[in-house]
Structures are given as structure tokens and as C-alpha cells.
Amino acid sequence: MNVSRETIHRLEIYKRELEHWQKSINLIASSTVPHLWKRHFEDSLQLLSYISTKKQKLIDLGSGAGFPGLVLAISQPETLDVTLIESDRKKCFFIENVSRETKTRVNILNSRIESFEGIYGDIITSRALAPLPQLLKYALPYMKKESMCLFLKGKGVEDEIEEAQKEWEFILEIFPSLTDSKGNILKITNLRRIPSDV
Numbered sequence: 168m169n170v171s172r173e174t175i176h177r178l179e180i181y182k183r184e185l186e187h188w189q190k191s192i193n194l195i196a197s198s199t200v201p202h203l204w205k206r207h208f209e210d211s212l213q214l215l216s217y218i219s220t221k222k223q224k225l226i227d228l229g230s231g232a233g234f235p236g237l238v239l240a241i242s243q244p245e246t247l248d249v250t251l252i253e254s255d256r257k258k259c260f261f262i263e264n265v266s267r268e269t270k271t272r273v274n275i276l277n278s279r280i281e282s283f284e285g286i287y288g289d290i291i292t293s294r295a296l297a298p299l300p301q302l303l304k305y306a307l308p309y310m311k312k313e314s315m316c317l318f319l320k321g322k323g324v325e326d327e328i329e330e331a332q333k334e335w336e337f338i339l340e341i342f343p344s345l346t347d348s349k350g351n352i353l354k355i356t357n358l359r360r361i362p363s364d365v
Contacts, residue, residue, distance in 0.1 A: 170212060174242045177269040178208055181241065184265050185232060192257050194232040210346040211235030211294070214317050215242060217342075217354055218290060224248045226288035226309050228280050229296035231255075233262045235319065236292055240266075240273045250274040250286065280305045287311050294319040299327035299353070303335050307358060315356045322349040336361055 170178075182203055188194060199206045211234045218225075218239070223246065227236025230251040240249035251273055253259050259277040266273050276283065291306045291314060299320070306316050320327070328339065337358045344350030 170215075170242055177241045177271065178238065180269050181233070181237070181265050182208070184261070184268055188261050188264075192261065194258060194261060205346050207232075207234050208238055210319060210344070210350075211238035212242060213345045214239060214292065214319070214352065217315075217317055217352070218243070218247070220246050222246050222248070223289040224250070224287070225290040225292060226250045226252065226286065228252055228291065228293040228302075228305050228309075229254075230262060231258055231294075233265060234294050237262055237265060237271070237273060239292070241269055241271045244271060248274075250276060250288070252276045252278065252280055252283070254279045284308065287314070289314055291316045292318070295321070299324070299331040300334055303331055303337070303355070303358060307360070310358060313356075314358075315354060316358070318353040318355070319344070320351050320353055321347065324351050324353070328353075334361055335359070 185194060185203065189200060195207065214235055225236065225239060225247050227249065230236050230253040236249050236251045240247055251262055256277055259275055262275055286309060288309050291309055293302055296302060302318060335358060338356045340354040342352040344352060
């Protein structure tokens with residue numbers, strides 16, 4: 168991944184904090200701890216290929232331990248205004264700690280995704296949160312007409328897309344994950360719900 172030396176330094180701090188906090192709080196799957204850099208950091212960083220360098224607002228749904236939203240905020244602090252939405256208070260404490268230790272400004276909202284109105288992003292991200300039909304339902308209230316979604320998805324995404332197309336219309340581009348042979352990145356624009364028959 169082509170990122171600056173300063174970004175790598177900050178991500179190393181993030182990694183250190185994650186390893187420390189993981190001992191007392193279940194932030195990520197324990198099986199992925201030995202592969203932190205590739206499984207979590209590089210997985211998040213690959214989204215930079217689809218994000219322009221102009222100033223934009225990014226909303227990360229169900230941020231968990233901060234992937235991908237906090238990683239993206241660390242890598243593009245000058246251009247990305249990042250809001251992280253996470254319902255788990257302990258995970259929010261962790262995110263807040265990492266943002267402080269890495270001197271990265273983010274907005275952290277400790278609440279359920281459905282709780283907010285009037286907050287809009289140019290980019291909506293999510294990773295391992297919910298099946299696509301539900302994910303689109305979460306994302307729509309935060310989207311403007313020209314917003315795009317970038318979702319990191321694992322295997323079985325074809326079935327999720329087929330199910331989502333029963334309720335939603337959207338323009339979809341699918342890109343292979345660079346860190347997971349079974350994973351994909353979904354880029355979704357022009358999202359609208361299909362009107363139900365009256």
C-alpha cells in the first residue's frame with residue numbers, strides 16, 4: 168500500500184494499542200491478531216484506491232475497533248472528515264484512545280446507526296456489519312444524491328446482491344479484495360428503494 172511514513176508510524180501506534188486492549192476487550196476475532204497488519208490495516212487501506220483526495224465527509228457504520236473508518240482518517244487527515252458510528256461503548260473508548268494517541272481528529276458517535284437524522288456523508292463505509300439489504304437500509308439516511316458506499320464484503324456476496332436487488336435500485340461496481348481471496352469491495356451509487364406495489 169502506498170502510504171506515507173507518518174501514516175505507517177501512526178498505524179503502528181494503533182496496532183500497539185489494539186494488541187494491548189485486546190487482552191481485556193474483545194475488539195477483533197482472536198484468530199486474526201497474529202495477522203493484524205494484513206487482515207485489518209491493509210484491508211482498510213485498500214479503500215483509498217476508490218477515494219479521491221478532495222475534501223469529503225466519510226461516515227463509517229458500525230466501526231467496531233475502527234476498521235475501516237479510523238484507518239482512513241489516519242491515512243488522509245487533511246481531506247477526510249470522518250464520523251465513526253458504534254453502539255458498543257467500550258469500542259468507542261478504544262477508538263477515542265487511538266485517535267488521541269495518533270493525534271487523529273474523528274467524530275465518534277456512541278449510538279445505534281438508526282439513531283441519527285440530518286447527518287450526511289459523501290462516502291459511506293462499512294466492514295463485516297450486516298447483509299447487504301440491511302446495510303443499504305442503514306446507509307440510505309446518511310446519503311446525499313451523489314454519495315457513494317464502499318463496503319468490504321466476504322464470501323457469499325452474490326447472494327446478498329441478488330437479495331438486495333429485490334428491494335433496491337443502485338449502480339454497482341465489484342472489485343476483488345487485495346487482502347482476502349474470497350473478499351470483494353462493493354462500490355454503490357445512485358441508491359434508491361424500489362417503490363412497493365400499492
